[in-house]
Amino acid sequence: MAKLTAVQWTGLDSFLDELRLMPADLVEEAQAIMRESAEAARADIAAAYPSQSGALRRGLTLTPARGILLAGVELRQTAPHGWIYEHGTRDRETAAGANRGRRPGRAVFEPRAHAYRRSAISDVMFRLYAHGATRVSGGAADEEG
Numbered sequence: 001m002a003k004l005t006a007v008q009w010t011g012l013d014s015f016l017d018e019l020r021l022m023p024a025d026l027v028e029e030a031q032a033i034m035r036e037s038a039e040a041a042r043a044d045i046a047a048a049y050p051s052q053s054g055a056l057r058r059g060l061t062l063t064p065a066r067g068i069l070l071a072g073v074e075l076r077q078t079a080p081h082g083w084i085y086e087h088g089t090r091d092r093e094t095a096a097g098a099n100r101g102r103r104p105g106r107a108v109f110e111p112r113a114h115a116y117r118r119s120a121i122s123d124v125m126f127r128l129y130a131h132g133a134t135r136v137s138g139g140a141a142d143e144e145g
Contacts, residue, residue: 031072031073044116059080061076
């Protein structure tokens with residue numbers, strides 16, 4: 001079974017209390033910012049893949065966050081070989097012992113997705129300040145790597 005490479009665009013957990021106190025339209029505004037950023041990330045990542053890698057491009061999926069007070073979008077790479085493309089393989093050999101070498105990884109998805117996520121969270125923080133928040137703390141959840 002292939003491993004999935006994913007970035008969750010729900011790094012707003014530290015803002016949840018602030019969002020509960022703010023009007024519902026602010027959640028919609030944050031959701032629009034996060035969705036726009038996720039769509040831009042998907043387009044950027046798809047453009048960075050080699051032209052013959054249609055399966056990698058088709059594997060980029062967006063899923064909105066669930067809940068009334070939660071803004072976010074999850075961008076995932078669901079192609080069966082997406083993880084191998086990103087992280088590569090170790091040295092391999094056939095059952096007969098013939099060396100097949102290793103395939104180096106090409107970091108495309110993760111660095112681009114994380115950059116777009118950080119930018120979106122900064123934009124949401126700016127909007128919280130514009131709507132009168134006096135203190136906004138936190139940021140993107142720690143990235144596993």
